[in-house]
Amino acid sequence: MKKELIELNVNGRTHELAIEPSKLLLDALRQDLQLTGSKRGCDDSSCGACTVLVDGIPMLSCTMLAASCEGQEITTVEGVSEHGSLAAIQKAYGDWGGAQCGYCTPGFMMTVKHLLAVNANPTEEEVRSALSSNLCRCTGYSQMYQAIKAAIEAEQKAVPST
Amino acid sequence: MSLPQFRLLRPRSVEEAVGYLATHASNIRVLAGGTDLIPSMRQKLFEPEYVLDVRRIAELQGIRPQRGVGVEIGVLTTLNAIEHSDFLRKHYPVLTEAAATVASPVLRNMGTIGGNICLDTRCLWYNQSLTWRKACGFCIKKNGDLCHVAPGGTKCWAVFSGDTPPALLCLNAEVEIASPSGARRLPLREFYTGIGDDYRKLQPNELLTRVFLPESSADYRGVYRKLRVRGSIDYPLAGVAVVVKRSDGHVSDARLALTAVNPAPVLVKGASAMLSGKTMTEELADKVGDLAARTAKPLTTSALTPEYRREMIRVFTRRAILAIANN
Known part of the structure; x- marks a missing residue:
């Protein structure tokens, strides 16, 4: 063709x-x-x-x-990276072992990026529901939930309180 | 796997799209969200010469309430938009509930209401790669002349597996179909044939354009229950939609429809009569559950056993009715 x-x-x-x-x-x-x-x-x-x-x-x-x-x-x-350095969620995935073999990670990154863009402070249920689009064969879901929680906390600390 | 080769047509209006369909009717497939067609094209179930990508037709987008009439939904409205529509959640809750169970959140960003209505019927012997089908034996729906599910027969039993059509049937939905000779409207219950390999009344030169929900179906309580192996991503293995209108503690009107257990989504005959005028008790819910189970004809087209899927139709019908009764 x-x-x-x-x-x-x-x-x-x-x-x-x-x-x-x-x-x-x-x-x-x-x-x-x-x-x-x-x-x-x-x-x-x-x-x-x-x-x-x-x-x-x-x-x-x-x-x-x-x-x-x-x-x-x-x-x-x-x-996803910002100005050549890792985005908060990428750093948190590294810190909390959110990636094991890493094959599914790029897909998860995009799903999480969208989730946090529309909902800056999701509940655990909302995180689980949003992430239900992606499969991890290493089954490392718990570490991902921890990483996302950590990234949200890091983000909130980074914003100076008025 | 890559897709078979084709020419891509990208119309911007219904008129242009119907023109393409009229010219290439013998060898064209319509592409909207792509979540049904593209996996099937990868498996060489469809190898059309032309693909009509209708995603850019703006007039087919959106949910438009019409005062005193009901609501018009463009076929390209995503399942995500249906799920999150405040208007639909308030007035047609069975539809938002069914839409929210389709596949996964990301697939609902892509899949459309029109695509869910037109979803190709599915079977373990059909939705497989060309290599698999060649090795295990072609079937009557594609390339073969026998049915592996009901051997000896000449009917295709591939199962209809959309989640929103049973909800739409309960709401007395109508669909608008455009063709070179103009537009026609059809009650959704007349859209399906019940034949697995020729499952819908849509000619190759026709395009589904809009879905209408009448105002007379608004404000019914509604529940959709779905059986699947995983909590996300999967197609239904059995599905039950129920709508009920009550006055003075009695049911004044009700409808019940099933999916994923027959070659078409079906309204359960006799369910309305059984429920109307009654108080919703456990006994009545049991009776309606038995009726629903008798209407379901699950076969070995899907995962899990037909016996289990039929039993779950009974259980879900009962639970759905009691959920409405206790709410």
Whole structure:
């Protein structure tokens, strides 16, 4: 099939890509843009390892066509760090062992980033519900909940009280 | 796995979309949220020459209450938007409850109400990779001529596994369908055929555009109960939706619908009559539960045993009725 020229906005930069219309967003990110943070896990639209933000909303990049995302802003795990240093949630995942083998972590990062963007102080139930989109085969969920709690506390301390 | 090759069409209006459907009707698939079509295309269940990506058609988005009439929901409204709509939660709670159980939060950001209504029927012998199907034997729904679930028969028993349609059936929903000859409206209960491999009355040149909930169905108490193996992500293995309107402690009207146990979502015949005019007691809930279990025809299309799934229809129906009674 003939390749088509599309513009993809990823992590704040616009890229011009020549891709087949059937190309999945995940493959465009990994193969054409060398952004290999997003992972192919189940290949069945259920595990969440490929989660990216599309206009700020978490979606599965293995279940979207790259060409369908033209005109939308895509954020991958590579776009989560702030000014070259780890975001609070990334640091907390490291400190609390939120990542074991690490394969599912980029997907979880995107889900958590969205959760904290819409709800700065979620209850444990809200955290569990939001994270129910992603699977961790190491089953390290408890450490992730601790990491998220720590990240929220760190964030609150960082904001000077008035 | 990558997808089979196709040409991508991205219309911006219903008119443009219907034009594409008319031209390429023999070899086109409609793509909205993608959560049903794309996994199936990966498994080579569909290899269309054209894919019609309707996501950019703005007029098919949104929930629009119409005073004195009801509410109109564009088919591209995401399940997440339905789940979090204050209007729908207040007036049509059974729908928000059912929408909130679909797959996972991230999949609900993608999946649409139209896609959930049009969801392809599912079966353990069908929703598999081409390699798997080749090795284990093709079935009547795709490439084969026999049914592994009901051997000897020529009917496909693939099971309808959407969560919102039973809720919509309870609410007497109607759907609008656009085609080259104009738009038509159809009660949702007439949309499904009950045949696994030809499960909906939607021609290849037609597009589902809107869902209507009448005001006469507003403000019923509603409950949806879903059986699945995991607490998230999974399709239903049995589902029960119940709506009840009460006056003076008695049921004045009620409807009950099932999903994931037949090739179509079904309203349980006789449930309204059984409940109407009565007080909701445990005894009555048992009776309606038995009726629901008799309506369910689960087969080995899905995980868990058919016997267990049928029993859970009985249990969930009973629990749903008592939950409404005690609320």
